[in-house]
Amino acid sequence: MDPVTAVAIGTTLLSTAAGVVQTQYQGAVADANAKQANLNADLAVDIGMSDAKDIGEENAGRLGQQAARMGASGIAVSSPSFNQARARGRQLNVQEQNRTMEGAYREAANFKTQANAFKAESKAANVSTAFQIGGGLLGVAGAMARAPTGGTGDLAGANATGAPLDLLQRKKPSSPWFSYGTGFNTGY
Numbered sequence: 001m002d003p004v005t006a007v008a009i010g011t012t013l014l015s016t017a018a019g020v021v022q023t024q025y026q027g028a029v030a031d032a033n034a035k036q037a038n039l040n041a042d043l044a045v046d047i048g049m050s051d052a053k054d055i056g057e058e059n060a061g062r063l064g065q066q067a068a069r070m071g072a073s074g075i076a077v078s079s080p081s082f083n084q085a086r087a088r089g090r091q092l093n094v095q096e097q098n099r100t101m102e103g104a105y106r107e108a109a110n111f112k113t114q115a116n117a118f119k120a121e122s123k124a125a126n127v128s129t130a131f132q133i134g135g136g137l138l139g140v141a142g143a144m145a146r147a148p149t150g151g152t153g154d155l156a157g158a159n160a161t162g163a164p165l166d167l168l169q170r171k172k173p174s175s176p177w178f179s180y181g182t183g184f185n186t187g188y
Helices: 003-072 080-146
Strands: none
Touching: 003 080
């Protein structure tokens, strides 16, 4: 194999390897981001549930304190107006808890959307890796197909366009360090 072909194959393989490493890295980062987004979604729901529970307990405590103060001041805590006010307070409590959970679920849905985007990015990186490898193999095959064949060691065969190389006019370099057709002349 001539040095030009060897260099072409070598650079193709190195370029392919670098591309494969890069796309594998991108895929791994996307996978890690997807996992984190799913964890964030779960955490958002957990925090929302905890906040809603805290809101319920705080509001129940306030309603109890209100009833105790009203009873201590002599207001009948069994009156219809007090019961209506207390029922309305419980209803507002439930609504506040529901809004808290809706916000948590909305935030979780946003994180799940992010996770899906990261999963798609990871799949695209995996496909890109396969194309990198395929392109590298085709590059090596192309370099080998363009390689000189047969003859005396001088360039022979055809160039990339298919034209016979002996039809191409080449000037012999004037440098004593270069020997026509064989690369650098080191004197050995």
